[in-house]
Amino acid sequence: MAAISGITSHLSFTVLRKLLSLPSMLTTHFVRSTSSQPDLQAIRDELEKFQGGSVDLEMDDQSGIAIMMLNNPKRLNSLTGKMMVDMANHITALEKWSLGKGLVLVGASGNFCSGGDLTFVRKALHYGEEMAAFQHDTLTRLLNLPLVSVALLQGHTLGGGAELSTACDFRVMSSSARLGFVQIKMGLTTGWGATTRLVHLFGRQKALGLLTSAKVFSAEEAEKEGLVDHVLSYALQPEEELSVCKNWLASNYCGYDADLTQAVKSSVVHCDLSGDLIESLRNERRVFGQFWGGSAQRVALEAKIKHK
């Protein structure tokens, strides 16, 4: 959304926005359908019946970085209903993790995720909008976690797997991996919110191209298109790539106190969601006031840091 300066422009924008009743691009709360409010608890109970695989979470208080692993390797980590519920539960735990700074979303056995588990998909053809409602809520919460998140794309990242990758702040890709939004080839549009996130991430034209072409990108092509933030060296083995990705996250984006890292991410999310510059600046001032004169600032001043 183009930057708007000045109070008057802002007021006219706010009025225009209300007149056009433009929906905010992303919301902190699950986007409620006009027809009814999905009962997420009932959907959770139903999805849980579709067993297979798991999503596992390791939270390392020492480093402040958690690893969330999609664990259905015989089926290339495609997601069953039970795995969707596992992921939602882990995100609830991460929302409360006071020592958290970062999250790596990875698939087991050197493969990210090849989308919805087609056995689950075939059994749940009556349950599409409910599944989508649950996944929209989960992936919006994932994207808005007060942590810096990165998806490690190895092997195949297809369909819903590609959608999962858009619900992280960054994407790191293995040099031999492939990434594609193939839903249109499956007779579908996106079911887990990626259309909204792709337009927000890359703009309308690029989002439209990704979704209508169903192109499957190599790592080199994905990097050239700006779809991923870093491509790993060819020399690495799959098991080495997770450790390299965790170090990439730690050294680039999780080098400072957890409370500061969480405050910065939360302010970025607040601005992104509010679509109201005055409100966002008000929130930013409130957060700034929490740290000004605090211990971290006093230690930094004492250290006479030179930012060379």
Ligand SMILES: CC[C@H](C(=O)O)C(=O)SCCNC(=O)CCNC(=O)[C@H](O)C(C)(C)COP(=O)(O)OP(=O)(O)OC[C@H]1O[C@@H](n2cnc3c(N)ncnc32)[C@H](O)[C@@H]1OP(=O)(O)O
């Ligand atoms: C909202 C979600 C969205 C939707 O529902 O609309 C979707 O994500 S739909 C699913 C989109 N994904 C796919 O269509 C991927 C289908 N699979 C493939 O294209 C290939 O498996 C590929 C390219 C990922 C890998 O091919 P390769 O030849 O290297 O391996 P295999 O095909 O032999 O796969 C190994 C093993 O994994 C099983 N598998 C792979 N993907 C899925 C999946 N999505 N669901 C369930 N099982 C999957 C595959 O069947 C093989 O198992 P096997 O027992 O040997 O048959």
